[in-house]
Amino acid sequence: MAYSFPEEVLEHVFSFIHTDKDRNAISVVCKSWYEVERWSRRRVFVGNCYAVSPGIVIRRFPELRSVALKGKPHFADFNLVPEGWGGNVFPWIATMTRAYPMLEELRLKRMVVTDESLELISRSFKNFKVLVLFSCEGFSTDGLAAIAANCRNLRELDLRESEVDDLSGHWLTHFPDSCTSLVSLNISCLGSEVSFSALERLVGRCPNLRTLRLNRAVPLERLPNLLHRAPQLVELGTGAYTAEPRPEVFSSLEGAFANCKELKSLSGFWDVVPDYLPSIYSICSGITSLNLSYATIQSPDLVKLVTQCPNLQRLWVLDYIEDSGLEALAAHCKDLQELRVFPSEPYGAEPNVALTEQGLVSVSEGCPKLHSVLYFCRQMTNAALVSIAKNRPNMTRFRLCILEPETPDYQTMEPLDVGFGAIVEHCKELRRLSLSGLLTDRMFDYIGTHAKKLEMLSVAFAGDSDLGLHHVLSGCESLRKLEIRDCPWGDKALLANAAKLETMRSLWMSSCSVSYGACKLLGQKMPRLNVEVIDERGPPDSRPESCLVEKLYIYRSVAGPRLDMPSFVRTMDEDSELRLS
Amino acid sequence: MITLRSSDGETFDIDEVVAVEMQTIKHMMEDGCAESVIPVLNVTGKILAKVIDFCKKHVESAKAEELKAWDANFIKVNQATLYDLIMAANYLDCKSLLDLTCQTVADMIKGKSPEEIRGIFNIKNDFTPEEEEEIRRANQWAFE
Numbered sequence: 266m267a268y269s270f271p272e273e274v275l276e277h278v279f280s281f282i283h284t285d286k287d288r289n290a291i292s293v294v295c296k297s298w299y300e301v302e303r304w305s306r307r308r309v310f311v312g313n314c315y316a317v318s319p320g321i322v323i324r325r326f327p328e329l330r331s332v333a334l335k336g337k338p339h340f341a342d343f344n345l346v347p348e349g350w351g352g353n354v355f356p357w358i359a360t361m362t363r364a365y366p367m368l369e370e371l372r373l374k375r376m377v378v379t380d381e382s383l384e385l386i387s388r389s390f391k392n393f394k395v396l397v398l399f400s401c402e403g404f405s406t407d408g409l410a411a412i413a414a415n416c417r418n419l420r421e422l423d424l425r426e427s428e429v430d431d432l433s434g435h436w437l438t439h440f441p442d443s444c445t446s447l448v449s450l451n452i453s454c455l456g457s458e459v460s461f462s463a464l465e466r467l468v469g470r471c472p473n474l475r476t477l478r479l480n481r482a483v484p485l486e487r488l489p490n491l492l493h494r495a496p497q498l499v500e501l502g503t504g505a506y507t508a509e510p511r512p513e514v515f516s517s518l519e520g521a522f523a524n525c526k527e528l529k530s531l532s533g534f535w536d537v538v539p540d541y542l543p544s545i546y547s548i549c550s551g552i553t554s555l556n557l558s559y560a561t562i563q564s565p566d567l568v569k570l571v572t573q574c575p576n577l578q579r580l581w582v583l584d585y586i587e588d589s590g591l592e593a594l595a596a597h598c599k600d601l602q603e604l605r606v607f608p609s610e611p612y613g614a615e616p617n618v619a620l621t622e623q624g625l626v627s628v629s630e631g632c633p634k635l636h637s638v639l640y641f642c643r644q645m646t647n648a649a650l651v652s653i654a655k656n657r658p659n660m661t662r663f664r665l666c667i668l669e670p671e672t673p674d675y676q677t678m679e680p681l682d683v684g685f686g687a688i689v690e691h692c693k694e695l696r697r698l699s700l701s702g703l704l705t706d707r708m709f710d711y712i713g714t715h716a717k718k719l720e721m722l723s724v725a726f727a728g729d730s731d732l733g734l735h736h737v738l739s740g741c742e743s744l745r746k747l748e749i750r751d752c753p754w755g756d757k758a759l760l761a762n763a764a765k766l767e768t769m770r771s772l773w774m775s776s777c778s779v780s781y782g783a784c785k786l787l788g789q790k791m792p793r794l795n796v797e798v799i800d801e802r803g804p805p806d807s808r809p810e811s812c813l814v815e816k817l818y819i820y821r822s823v824a825g826p827r828l829d830m831p832s833f834v835r836t837m838d839e840d841s842e843l844r845l846s
Numbered sequence: 847m848i849t850l851r852s853s854d855g856e857t858f859d860i861d862e863v864v865a866v867e868m869q870t871i872k873h874m875m876e877d878g879c880a881e882s883v884i885p886v887l888n889v890t891g892k893i894l895a896k897v898i899d900f901c902k903k904h905v906e907s908a909k910a911e912e913l914k915a916w917d918a919n920f921i922k923v924n925q926a927t928l929y930d931l932i933m934a935a936n937y938l939d940c941k942s943l944l945d946l947t948c949q950t951v952a953d954m955i956k957g958k959s960p961e962e963i964r965g966i967f968n969i970k971n972d973f974t975p976e977e978e979e980e981i982r983r984a985n986q987w988a989f990e
Binding site (some may be wrong): 270271273276277278279280281282284285286287288289290291292293294296298299311312316317321322325367369708805821822823 | 935969983
């Protein structure tokens, strides 16, 4: 018996189906399902803005309300992507103003957003509610003023880690008195002082505000007033947590915090003075997320704080916590799921803190739910990595950053192949891995053999020959993103695994051994891949074909080669020969 | 009291307060059809009985948790019955029943591949291989 649902019923069924995977699955079932699905889809996530064009998106999905876009490759975070590379959101905004007047949400990551784009957003979408600019750049506080002034129903304005041309803090006053809809405001990346009275009034008139991340320029003395106006806050980012030690300031803070019984997440704490930390103790038992990556305090003070938080699930902290602090963490915070330890002095020649591999081993032993790790350190052993792997087979994200490239096991002077090999072998759910230290091709053989669920791999200064790259590309079935720098990997493995590249979102290779000739060949062989050579030395065909390219970014696309490339980015497709001459 | 008659001639006496849970019936009552028996042409007696059960329960009970458990049990029916219930809920315009039945169908779809979905609902794939390939490619490359 065939089940033929009327369109309105199908639409109603689809209204309960939300994930991208499920929506994509139902779109392929048959023609009528494809039609109903595309008219009823309300949100898309575009993981690579150049994999598709705005035109294709609006033609397929005429009624979107929520769009998420990602632009630059991840290595842009380490300044490896030159200025002017691309990822400009304006063409998308311009297209969407015509197609989606009812657009409500825009979430952008690593994109270039100009004031012109922000002004266009603020004027074009009457029901605009959510703007998240994660690691974006290209705009100033003037653009923010337009958003504040014109988006009458704004619920979320989140500028996390964006680079903003901070002309003045005056933009905040552009929120009209009638704006009471804010649920989330994150201005932590801004440098200048915002108008405090405007901020207080804004916070006070938004009863649904649950997330408030202030910037450093909001002084500690101003915090109690803000908290009293928003006792319902769930997530708070303080400003600078420093002041002269004064009992009345302390008790004012303490009282304000005690009133915020819903608080679960804390961040900020720039310039924190240890004497003021106890002011938050009363709410620590409810805290599940703590970001102390700007808190330059020493281990004993960190330990005192962290041990007050038995329900902690996520901790981001500087390496001042040291091994002893991590041991205390392991003993007290049994619900810990995610740990990130950042380096306080990454460019120092000598270690400035007593943080070693032992800290991570302690946490892996003591915290049964730990599954996500980012750990910067200066030394590691295979034995420690094997311990960690055996302790935590539930690991899903493991990023280890040994500061000095090609550092071996400091006890045996061996490569770290065996240690990382244990990680991929025991942690069968591993989805993301960043490697560091001295690694040979054997490591990549382990990865290709075991890391079957791995989706994202980051490699730097590792491997001996093309065999390493070949192991990864031929073995890692679930691989979506591969980013490589300074590895002796090149033409042979790349060309032998050309077809694999169509199953991945993207491949980044910089300072490797890929020749211009191989790039051209790859571009011709795989017309649906955009093979982009990034070379600031001038046109690549002014050099011999065997010459190595500086940087290479390869990604699959249904939109063909991109049309907005700067002069230092060239696409290697069939026509490239003609166009370059 | 209102009397409904199913497509196969079965009659059901129900309270007005239960009848108005079905918007279609409510409109017919407002149009003055309440005096005589209201024919429910597209729904068999077997299914109409179930729909009425549902509406009665939802009128009587206010406790959300109790209703949720009852609904979960109510909807444990075979696929043919589920289909008939959806069509009835749609025709009778009974929102809470439509939500429940559509959510149940949605749950059957979640996490499945297109082939599996086609199998469950016995749907013919009317795409050409090229058409299907093109959509799959766009889905995976652009929209995931």
